[in-house]
Amino acid sequence: MLYQGSSHPCHTFQLRMKQTAREVRTLLMGIITKREKAIQSGEATRDDLLGLLLESNMREMGQNEKSNSSLGMTIDEVIEECKLFYFAGQETTSVLLTWTLVVLSMHPEWQEMAREEVLQHFGRQNPDFDGLSRLKIMSMILYEVLRLYSPVIVLSRQTYKTMQLGDIAIPPGVLLGLPILLIHHDPVIWGPDATEFKPSRFSEGISKATKNGQQAFFPFGWGPRICIGQNFALLEAKMGLSMILQHFKFELSERYQHAPYPVLTVHPQHGAPFKFHRL
């Protein structure tokens, strides 16, 4: 097929990407400048992340103005932080919940156990923080889903100087990948049932879930850059799942096709249609 000028699909795609990036930037600029003005006139709330970020940044800039240094974030950096928190927090937690509903539909006995636990703790009342932290079966289920369907597939790093890794010297500029999903499915680490959904492997905590007590569970990364939102994400997932279990029984629709598909996070390629039955 012959493409002329700007009609090549890659070109159209790039144009759309640029257009979307511009739209997102304009939207965020609007939100940020409105909030900055509100903070300056003393009428802003400080009970959300953007408020805290802007307030601390303005304080930092104010102090640095006096000392003539240039610390503090630029507006572009604030925009990037907003985008990072939105993507890192929204997409990952939503696929975690989706896969949890999928596997609990495939394993109705676990769906029933999870529901019993939720009803025992909360009845039909809204779940509270203390109760959510004590949901043992639900934690085991969420860990097992995070193991099998890790939303983040691989961690990437680039060396900026020569680094020694065991016996290997890695020169600067090398891209390294830690394949989370692969490690989470390794039968040498997890046993011959590594690809099966068995939440009970986490019944005595994370360190006892692997065959030799190796640290091989990284859904939130590890080390200094470990996910800043991991506790929040688990709490959010437990809250959402508890409320669904309290009010609905669910099963997969006949249209569902099991096709995990990596597009930055692991998605169900053809969606996840469910049937919900009110309890």
Ligand code: HEM
């Ligand atoms: C199931 C949900 C989540 C998963 C699986 C997940 C996974 C991860 C992973 C693997 C990393 C490390 C990336 C790396 O080392 O290169 C990370 C970093 C990060 N996550 Fe999450 N995340 C989740 C939810 C959230 C939520 C809810 C938030 C915010 C509210 C969040 C904010 C962040 C941020 C800001 C970073 C970067 C931290 C840094 O570089 O210091 N994440 N996440």
